[in-house]
Amino acid sequence: MSRIDYFRDPNAPAANSVVPSVTAIVVNEEGNLLLIHKTDNGLWALPGGGHDAGESVTQTVAREVDEETGITVVVEDIVGLYTDPQHVMAYDDGEVRQQFSICFHARPVGGSLRTSSESKEVRWFSPADLDKLEIHPSMRLRITHGLDRTRSRPYIG
Numbered sequence: 001m002s003r004i005d006y007f008r009d010p011n012a013p014a015a016n017s018v019v020p021s022v023t024a025i026v027v028n029e030e031g032n033l034l035l036i037h038k039t040d041n042g043l044w045a046l047p048g049g050g051h052d053a054g055e056s057v058t059q060t061v062a063r064e065v066d067e068e069t070g071i072t073v074v075v076e077d078i079v080g081l082y083t084d085p086q087h088v089m090a091y092d093d094g095e096v097r098q099q100f101s102i103c104f105h106a107r108p109v110g111g112s113l114r115t116s117s118e119s120k121e122v123r124w125f126s127p128a129d130l131d132k133l134e135i136h137p138s139m140r141l142r143i144t145h146g147l148d149r150t151r152s153r154p155y156i157g
Contacts, residue, residue, distance in 0.1 A: 002040055002041070002091070002092050003040045003041050003089050003090060003091045003092070004041070004089070004090045005041060005043075005087070005088075005089050005136055005138075006087070006088050006089070006090065007084075007086065007087045007136065007137055007138055008086045008087070009086075012086075012088050012090075013088065013090050013096045014088075014096065015085070015088045015096050015097060015098035016094075016095065016096050016097075017095050017096070017097050017098070018097065018098045018100050019050050019051075019097055019100065020050070020051040020100050020102070021048060021049055021050045021051060021100060021101045021102075022048045022049070022051065022057060022060050022061045022064060022101065022102050022103070022104060023045075023046040023047065023048030023101055023102075023103045023104070023139075023142055024046055024047055024048055024061050024064070024065050024073060024075075024103070024104050024105075024106040025046060025079055025103065025104070025105050025106065025142070025143070025146030025147065026046075026047070026065060026069075026071060026073055026106050026107070026108055027105075027107075027147075028108055028124055030124070031126070031127070032124035032125055032126055032127075033124065033125050033126075033127060033130070033143070033147065034046075034047060034065075034069060034071060034108070034122070034123075034124055035047075035122075035123060035124075035125055035133070036068050036069060036118070036119035036121070036122050037119060037120050037121035037122070037123075038118065038119065038120075039117065039118055039119065039120050040118070041136075042134070043134050043135060043136050043139070044133040044134060044135050044139075045135065045136070045139050046103070046139060046142060046143065046146075047064055047065045047068040047069050047071075047119075048061070048064050048065070048068075048101065048103075049064040049067070049068070049118070057102060058075040058104075061073065061075050061104050061106055062074070062075065062106075065106060066111065067116055067118075068116050068118050068119045068122070069111075069113060069114070069116075069119065069122045070111045070112050070113050070114035070122070071108050071110075071111040071112075071113065072108070072109050072110040072111040073106035073107060073108055073109060074106060074107050074109050075104050075105070075106050076104070076105040076106060076107055077104065077105050077154075078102065078103070078104055078105075078154045079103035079104060079105055079142060079145050079146040079154060079155065080102075080103050080142065080145050080154045080155025080156060080157070081101075081102050081103075081154065081155065081156050081157070082099055082100075082101045082102075082103060082138065082141070082142060082155070082157065083098075083099060083100050083101075083157065084099055084138065084157065085098055085099075087099040087138050099138060101142075103142045103145070103146060103155075105146060127147055130143065141155075
């Protein structure tokens with residue numbers, strides 16, 4: 001399924017759904033950030049996805065990171081809550097989803113890199129190399145917040 005992200009675009013379609021989702025800032029011992037090259041929009045992003053009934057939000061983080069990257073993680077804390085109503089994602093099936101994402105810090109504890117149906121490439125990146133990648137502004141905000149370990153409180157916005 002393909003999607004188009006609209007970010008503060010006055011021509012964006014109106015949202016018709018909200019799905020709670022998660023993303024994860026996963027940094028390895030070398031200080032590199034785990035990113036996926038998404039199949040649905042062609043952008044680089046943090047691993048993550050929708051929350052399923054019957055699981056805790058930390059289970060969602062662990063499941064999504066493992067499904068998309070092959071890396072096993074342990075959730076450490078919250079980076080922030082991202083609910084900007086001016087960021088919607090239009091899918092080719094007619095769903096137009098308003099952003100609702102909780103971003104977490106997660107520590108890698110095992111696994112090995114692999115792709116999935118949602119990730120055509122999975123890599124560890126030095127934070128110094130992130131400017132070379134095509135990353136959506138909303139995802140970039142989460143990355144900036146997640147890599148800034150001087151923040152004392154989660155972002156709420």
